[in-house]
Amino acid sequence: MNQNSSKGFLIALSTIRAWLVIVAAVWLLGAIGLGWLVKSFFALIGIILLAPVAIFVGVRWWIQRNLxxxxxxxxxxxxxxxxxxxxxxxxxxxxxxxxxxxxxxLTPPGTIDVQAVEVGARTLEE
Structure with missing residues (x-):
């Protein structure tokens, strides 16, 4: 008898069992009226996934507007x-x-800020 094939079968069975437990738990919550809990969980996951994208777009818009x-x-x-x-x-x-x-x-209050204009020198002939 091949020992490796029975180990592979046990690993596959434990994987299937884990998925069956998850499906049964979700079905049970929906059957007894706790579907709001499942919906809230999925809404929370959605918010967690969408929040970074919304924050990135918002910060980029703010910087573009104020820089x-x-x-x-x-x-x-x-x-x-x-x-x-x-x-x-x-x-x-x-x-x-x-x-x-x-x-x-930025000048302190009471300071008059002027711009100087350079004028070329001319000599006056009499």
């Missing part, structure tokens, strides 16, 4: 920051304010 890319108004180096925040330029260390998808220099 501002541009240049520093002081040194013109490239910057990236979140809308409605304050930051410092990594190049010139100047405080920068991000508002309305635009970078502007």
């Amino acid at each position: 501002v890319q541009g240049q520093c108004p002081v040194c013109a180096s490239p910057l990236a920051g979140l809308n409605k925040t304050q930051m410092r330029c990594p190049n010139c260390n100047e405080p920068i304010k991000v508002e309305h998808k635009h970078f502007s220099r």
Whole structure:
């Protein structure tokens, strides 16, 4: 008699027995009116599977809406920051304010910020 074939049969029988117990438990819960428990379990599994996808899509949409890319108004180096925040330029260390998808220099109250325009020198002849 071959000992290996009876071992394979026992392993297959234990696998079938495990599936039969699961099916019988689900059928019993449905038969005695605890189907809501099974439905709740499957709903929980569905939420667990769909939540990461929804979170990924939501975070991506939020970042796309609030990420501002541009240049520093002081040194013109490239910057990236979140809308409605304050930051410092990594190049010139100047405080920068991000508002309305635009970078502007953050000045203390009472400071008048002007932009200088370079004018070429001309000599006047008399």
